[in-house]
Structures are given as structure tokens and as C-alpha cells.
Amino acid sequence: MKIIPDEEEVAIDAIPLYVKSPKIVGWKIYKEERKSYYQIMRANGKSQMYMIFSQMLKSFDREDLEDLYKLVKAKYESTRLVEDLDLLLWGNLKTMFEPHVEDDVWRQQQGYKVLNWKLYESCGVHSLMLQSVQIYMLVEKKYPLSPPILSQILEKKLIIDYKSEMAYQLVKSINKQLKK
Template sequence: MCTYLKNMEGYKLKDLKLKEFDSIQEMFDRAFKRQKVKDDKETTELKQLMKIILDEEEVEIDVIPLAVKSPSIIGWKIRKEGRKSYYQIIRADGKSQTYMIFSHMLKSFDREDLENLYELVKAKYESTRPVEDLDLILWGDLKTMFEPHIEDKVWKNQQDYKVLNWKLYDSCGVHSLRMQHVQIYMLVEKKYPLTPSTLTMMLEKKLMIDYESEMAYQLLKFIMK
């Protein structure tokens, strides 16, 4: 309501006190319509920067369906089957989920899951280097996401890569940027040292979403600031 009052032809509160209710209501309606037109135009413009996609990525394996809120993540390990390796995420109730790559986790994680995993991996590898290639990738993705530093190679080499796609994982509030030779995962509310050129390419490629959501609109507004 405050937004509409601000748009009511510059009237101050003391001026409104001198007017009849019907007159104030008419002014409010005009302000409301103007704001709605403005909001509808902005929504239409933002929709043009999104594209809903059918998920064709390989789904996670050995997933145990969990209730409304899954128990906390208490650990992870690398599980090997023949020549393939997977992340096995272990929860407090003893159940586990297995994923081939990090992006598969993001489809079923909420923000608490993501933060729990980050704290666990950070506690183990903040002062030592991962041995397994998958753990090295996992720690690199999480560190870039939660602890971005402008001097990191991933940010310094942006100018050398083209944006291939840009996707939102709504359940955990993460968006991923796939560029040539690199994939970057970012929290939707956090600023990262993305160059103007990279930001332009992201918007040109459009944000890939599974469905329209308030988070998608807010992310686009945040990126366009």
C-alpha cells in the first residue's frame, strides 16, 4: 500500500486528511492501476529472459524417497561400482542417496541440505587436499559457491569462455552457469565477480527453469542491477 500512496500524485498525508473518502479512494485506484501496468510490463520483460525446459539430465540413482523434510545430512563418501564412481549422501536416519554429479544433488536438496554438506566438506578439506577426484570437484564447487574470491582462476578466466547455459535450481536457491571448460554454481542471493560480458551472455542465453517462480524473477532482477 505504501508504494501506491507514494504514487498518488505527490500528495502528502496532511493533504489527504482534508479530502473525502471517495476522493482518496479514486486517487488510490488510479495509483494502483498505474503500478499494476508497471509491474505487468516488468513481469513480461522478465519472462522473455526465461525458458522452461524439460529436464533431460540423467537422474540420480538409488534415491530413497523421503518424507516432507529429510533428516539432516551427516556425511558423504565416494561409492564405486565398476569403473563408475558416485557421491553417497548419508542422512541422520541412516538412509542414503546416491548421485552421479553435483547438479543431481541440487535437484533434491533444500538450502539446509546444501549448507550442511558444505560445512562437512569444509571441515575435512579446508586445510588438506582431497584425494579422490570427485571430492576435489565437490570441494571446488562448494568453495566457489560459498567463498568466492575475485582472484580465483574461475573468475579470472571468464573472458576466455562463452556461456553455454544458465539454470536455476529452485529447491535450494542455486543457479549454475555452464561455460566452455567450466561450470560455476552460485547462491541466488549472493554477488559474484561476474564480468559485464558474462552477465550479458547469461541474459542472452536466458535462465533455464523447470517452472515459473518468484525466485526466478528475483534472480533476474538481482542479475540486472
């Protein structure tokens, strides 16, 4: 062990373990023959293509999701939706960030069967695949899920990549909602 006096300067070479990707600055629907993709553009000029929303969630963190939500919301508050993928993206984000008990997704959940339940820990989102709809929800928010759906959720195994405190807290929260 070597003691370094206070007056000496020490240079430390540090390699960051995690480098935050640049901010999302735009998106558009990109069509190639019969396939459509979401093209997500970042501040550094790079972009990434995603065929479905859940692919985005696998590579996004929470800040990315919030940036995309703000951009989509700003666009659709003043313009009409044209593309099916636009509708789908706006619907998923609006349900996630602005749940309203009167929205169709919550009113029509009676009679649905939960097919699977998955956690996207990198962005703090969990999804429910029901018979005819997929619902994406922020982990820390409470959503107007019916008691039968909450029971089915707990009966299903939460699909996660590894043991996680977030998964434990999510199951605990849903269990608490069900007991009310």
C-alpha cells in the same frame, strides 16, 4: 455452519504437505567398477547416490546444501584432497559459499561463452555452463562475473521448471549489476 463453544476440545487430523528430510551427516565417494558416485548419508541411516553435483541440487534444499558444505569444509581444512570427485565437490561448494575474486574460475572467465543458465529453486542455486567450466552460485550472493558474461547470461533463457519469483528476482539482480 456449526459454532463450536470455546470450552470444547477439537481434534484436528493434519497431514503435512512437506516433510523435511533428515539432516545430512556424512558423505563419501563410492566406486563401482569404472563409475564413481557421491554417497550422501542422512541422520536416519538412509543414503542416496549421485553421479554428478547437479543431481544433488535437484533433490536438496538449502539446509541440505549448507550441511554438506560444513562437512566437506571441515574435512578439507585438515586433510589433503585425494580423489577427483573430492576436488570437484570441494571446488563447487567453495566457489558457491566462499567466492574470491582471485580464484581461477573468476579470473579466467574472459573469452568464455555461456552455453546455458539453470535455476535449482529448491536450494536457491543457479548454474552457468560455460565452454570449459560449470559454475554454481547461490541466488542471493553477488559473484565477480564480468560484464560480457553478465550480458551473455541475460541473452540466454534461464532454464526453470515453472514460473518463479526467485527467477524473476535473479534476472532483476543480474540486470542491475550489468547497469552499474
